[in-house]
Amino acid sequence: MATTRYQNSDVRRQVGSPRPKGRAAAQTDSSDASVPSFNPAAIREFTPSFDVASTATPSNGTTAHEAAVAYDPFSMQTVGQSLPTTPFNPYADDQAALGAGAGFFPSQNAYQTPLQPLQHHLYSTWGPKPTNLKPYERTTSDFFIPEDVRIDLTKKNEAANQVMPNSQLPQLDNYHSLVPLDTTHRKNASIFGYNSWVYKAKATRTGTVVCLRRLQDFRLSNEHAIRSVKEWRRIVSANVVQTHDAFTTRMFGDSSLVFVQDFHPLSQTLAEAHLATSSHGGRFAQKNPIQESVLWSYITQIAAALKVIHGKDLAARCIDVTKIILTDARANRIRLGACSILDVVHYEARRPVAELQQEDFINFGRVILSLATNTHPSNLNNINGSIEQLSRVYSVELRDTVLWLLSPQQPPAQKGIEEFMRGIALHAFAQLDVEEQSRDADKSHLSTALENGRQFRLMLKLAAINERHELSGDPNWSENGERYLLKLFRDYCFHQVDADGNPVLDVYHMITCLGKLEAGSEEKVCLTSRDEQTSFVVSYKELKKQLGSAFGDLQKASKQAKGL
Numbered sequence: 350m351a352t353t354r355y356q357n358s359d360v361r362r363q364v365g366s367p368r369p370k371g372r373a374a375a376q377t378d379s380s381d382a383s384v385p386s387f388n389p390a391a392i393r394e395f396t397p398s399f400d401v402a403s404t405a406t407p408s409n410g411t412t413a414h415e416a417a418v419a420y421d422p423f424s425m426q427t428v429g430q431s432l433p434t435t436p437f438n439p440y441a442d443d444q445a446a447l448g449a450g451a452g453f454f455p456s457q458n459a460y461q462t463p464l465q466p467l468q469h470h471l472y473s474t475w476g477p478k479p480t481n482l483k484p485y486e487r488t489t490s491d492f493f494i495p496e497d498v499r500i501d502l503t504k505k506n507e508a509a510n511q512v513m514p515n516s517q518l519p520q521l522d523n524y525h526s527l528v529p530l531d532t533t534h535r536k537n538a539s540i541f542g543y544n545s546w547v548y549k550a551k552a553t554r555t556g557t558v559v560c561l562r563r564l565q566d567f568r569l570s571n572e573h574a575i576r577s578v579k580e581w582r583r584i585v586s587a588n589v590v591q592t593h594d595a596f597t598t599r600m601f602g603d604s605s606l607v608f609v610q611d612f613h614p615l616s617q618t619l620a621e622a623h624l625a626t627s628s629h630g631g632r633f634a635q636k637n638p639i640q641e642s643v644l645w646s647y648i649t650q651i652a653a654a655l656k657v658i659h660g661k662d663l664a665a666r667c668i669d670v671t672k673i674i675l676t677d678a679r680a681n682r683i684r685l686g687a688c689s690i691l692d693v694v695h696y697e698a699r700r701p702v703a704e705l706q707q708e709d710f711i712n713f714g715r716v717i718l719s720l721a722t723n724t725h726p727s728n729l730n731n732i733n734g735s736i737e738q739l740s741r742v743y744s745v746e747l748r749d750t751v752l753w754l755l756s757p758q759q760p761p762a763q764k765g766i767e768e769f770m771r772g773i774a775l776h777a778f779a780q781l782d783v784e785e786q787s788r789d790a791d792k793s794h795l796s797t798a799l800e801n802g803r804q805f806r807l808m809l810k811l812a813a814i815n816e817r818h819e820l821s822g823d824p825n826w827s828e829n830g831e832r833y834l835l836k837l838f839r840d841y842c843f844h845q846v847d848a849d850g851n852p853v854l855d856v857y858h859m860i861t862c863l864g865k866l867e868a869g870s871e872e873k874v875c876l877t878s879r880d881e882q883t884s885f886v887v888s889y890k891e892l893k894k895q896l897g898s899a900f901g902d903l904q905k906a907s908k909q910a911k912g913l
């Protein structure tokens with residue numbers, strides 16, 4: 350079998366056969382000692398660490414920047430080449446071409462890192478790891494977002510995209526595709542004084558999914574009432590559902606007041622999550638006793654919300670287990686869900702904010718007492734008895750905290766949220782730690798998604814080139830020149846077969862090949878034609894250039910067709 354070292358010339362001529370046929374076969378260049386031999390095992394449970402493959406990293410000073418992909422997902426041109434002074438682009442293919450003044454650093458020569466060049470073809474290995482694996486062991490799932498996170502996000506996306514066929518709900522002026530979120534027909538008018546309904550809807554102008562809370566049969570008597578919502582737009586807190594707007598409408602067949610809020614898919618109220626109605630008499634029965642650490646987490650988050658709200662001279666007014674939503678059950682993330690509503694509804698009977706803020710503390714205490722004793726707030730008639738019940742299960746500190754919240758101050762003395770926060774600081778730090786750990790895990794997942802995104806862009810380019818029917822009237826474009834090698838690379842990467850011609854589906858091999866191509870590694874690969882008559886030894890770096898140039902042809906033709 351002839352082995353041809355590829356020289357950037359017309360490979361079609363070197364192949365010597367009009368159109369290669371037959372089974373794809375390819376092998377890694379065995380003359381390159383740095384290349385790990387490819388073991389065509391099926392998807393491995395454990396794959397060796399990429400540290401093993403790292404022996405094959407560029408040795409000729411390929412810099413981090415050379416090895417990275419252009420930021421524009423499809424741009425194969427050096428970004429900013431035509432600009433006189435170009436900002437440093439860490440993703441550019443060729444930093445040298447940017448010119449001396451283009452770098453973030455005084456000149457490219459001055460940029461000499463004492464570190465090894467980054468190995469962009471390797472998946473990063475930072476972030477929390479399963480502890481039962483050796484440091485060099487990785488599972489196939491390591492390359493993707495963890496299953497539980499994927500399921501959670503997918504379910505949330507599904508919930509956000511859910512539609513209701515044959516819906517009788519009206520289309521509003523600025524919102525359409527309403528889907529009711531109330532899971533029960535039981536309506537409780539005691540909180541707002543009106544029956545309320547919650548819908549998911551799509552904003553006509555922006556296409557974003559929002560949550561609409563509708564108060565049925567509400568008659569607006571004062572135009573200024575609705576403007577008080579403006580104040581709530583200023584409240585930006587991780588523990589408050591953001592309110593955007595409020596309007597009245599007759600589209601539901603009555604006079605309704607509607608609040609527009611952020612939509613948090615698959616959220617549950619604290620009552621739904623922790624208190625369950627029994628089938629008889631509407632009494633609430635506990636699902637599982639709530640751990641004390643969860644209660645402290647809730648306390649810390651409600652306090653954080655009140656800090657922002659009271660800090661803007663507003664009062665939450667609606668702190669209730671049925672109006673606080675759990676937006677991420679795994680992380681115990683909660684948000685106050687119905688602030689702003691009572692400011693509009695009770696506009697005529699306005700009361701001093703300081704007084705309402707003091708009431709917030711009492712409602713806050715009732716929420717915690719209700720959760721700790723598994724009693725619906727409307728049944729919390731004997732506070733002392735409930736406190737006693739709480740102290741039988743939970744710590745003295747929790748009991749004292751709830752007592753502090755529930756006991757009214759003798760005027761002119763007033764409770765302050767900062768004073769309360771100082772008192773629970775230890776628990777707030779515990780919550781902070783949980784949040785930081787969860788952020789670490791999310792960052793780690795994000796880095797996996799980043800790597801996958803890079804490879805996905807590469808696959809889009811390959812797919813756009815391989816087997817293209819014709820380009821600019823040339824029916825053989827995708828089979829000629831550099832495109833032919835890209836086709837063989839596609840075979841090498843994805844169409845591996847064993848000695849009997851059976852497919853070898855080695856995810857590790859596919860990911861590694863794409864990673865090296867994406868990084869433009871100096872490592873060489875031996876690509877064999879389908880008829881097994883010709884082989885080409887070519888580096889990933891050259892393949893990457895060829896991919897760029899072939900994709901550039903496509904872009905040029907596409908732009909010409911559009912007259913650009």
Ligand SMILES: Nc1ncnc2c1ncn2[C@@H]1O[C@H](COP(=O)(O)OP(=O)(O)OP(=O)(O)O)[C@@H](O)[C@H]1O
Pocket residue numbers: 530531532533535536537538540545546547560590610611612613614615616617618620621671672674675686
């Ligand atoms: N901003 C939001 N994003 C997503 N879902 C929400 C949002 N606000 C509320 N929900 C969900 O809508 C459903 C109904 O909420 P609602 O406040 O009406 O509770 P409820 O228990 O039905 O109270 P009530 O008896 O007062 O009507 C709940 O499952 C809640 O989790």
